[in-house]
Amino acid sequence: KAGVTQTPRYLxxxxxxxxxxxxxxxxxxxxxxxxxxxPGQGLQFLFEYFSETQRNKxxxxxxxxxxxxxxxxxxxxxxxxELGDSALYLCASSPNEQGGKEAFFGxxxxxxxx
Amino acid sequence: AQTVTQSxxxxxxxxxxxxxxxxxxxxxxxxxxxxWYKQPPSRQMILVIRQEAYKxxxxxxxxxxxxxQKAAKSFSLKISDSxxxxxxxxxxxPAGPTSGTYKYIFGTGTRxxxxx
Numbered sequence: 001k002a003g004v005t006q007t008p009r010y011l012x013x014x015x016x017x018x019x020x021x022x023x024x025x026x027x028x029x030x031x032x033x034x035x036x037x038x039p040g041q042g043l044q045f046l047f048e049y050f051s052e053t054q055r056n057k058x059x060x061x062x063x064x065x066x067x068x069x070x071x072x073x074x075x076x077x078x079x080x081x082e083l084g085d086s087a088l089y090l091c092a093s094s095p096n097e098q099g100g101k102e103a104f105f106g107x108x109x110x111x112x113x114x
Numbered sequence: 115a116q117t118v119t120q121s122x123x124x125x126x127x128x129x130x131x132x133x134x135x136x137x138x139x140x141x142x143x144x145x146x147x148x149x150w151y152k153q154p155p156s157r158q159m160i161l162v163i164r165q166e167a168y169k170x171x172x173x174x175x176x177x178x179x180x181x182x183q184k185a186a187k188s189f190s191l192k193i194s195d196s197x198x199x200x201x202x203x204x205x206x207x208p209a210g211p212t213s214g215t216y217k218y219i220f221g222t223g224t225r226x227x228x229x230x
Contacts, residue, residue, distance in 0.1 A: 035220075042223065043220035045217050045218065045219065090159065092159070102149065102161040105151075107156070107157060108158070
């Protein structure tokens with residue numbers, strides 16, 4: 001069974017641009033979550049989607065948005081990039097609605113904003 | 115709001131020895147889960163062990179075990195017979211139904227280095 005796939009693995013963008021990151025969950029998983037990891041702030045929850053609906057949202061500005069498609073694949077978008085958005089973005093998928101099960105993480109997308 | 119404290123930023127242990135990583139948390143949930151994840155240099159987060167808060171028995175997974183003290187809101191991880199492959203960042207994370215079961219609140223992590 002393929003794991004969680006995140007594309008691209010590395011990305012360099014210029015301040016003010018926008019970026020879209022993609023996450024393909026494990027087959028059959030309907031929950032997809034996104035996290036931002038930086039040396040200063042650690043791992044912070046961005047949002048979670050289940051069956052195309054956002055179920056949870058972290059404390060991030062509206063420049064950060066996401067969506068989930070009917071096949072459970074998810075994208076997150078960051079508009080008007082700032083230097084502080086440079087981070088490792090991790091996606092995680094989980095098997096069902098009830099939770100309590102582990103989340104399976106992808107290898108992340110390393111975003112550098114210059 | 116949930117908060118998680120991992121008070122040991124860095125630790126080291128000799129190969130084959132035992133080490134304990136500490137974690138305390140604060141939550142208003144009654145039913146929740148607790149997780150320890152490791153993040154090796156490859157950066158991929160890997161589940162180490164999982165505890166259900168309603169279970170009094172401490173979870174064990176091979177060389178990994180936890181000491182779960184619900185009243186004290188403490189969830190420490192013990193690694194026995196440490197191996198070089200255990201070198202990684204370790205994150206403690208509670209998750210609960212009210213906050214969203216898959217909304218993990220991660221601690222700041224403990225960097226563990228296993229020495230040969």
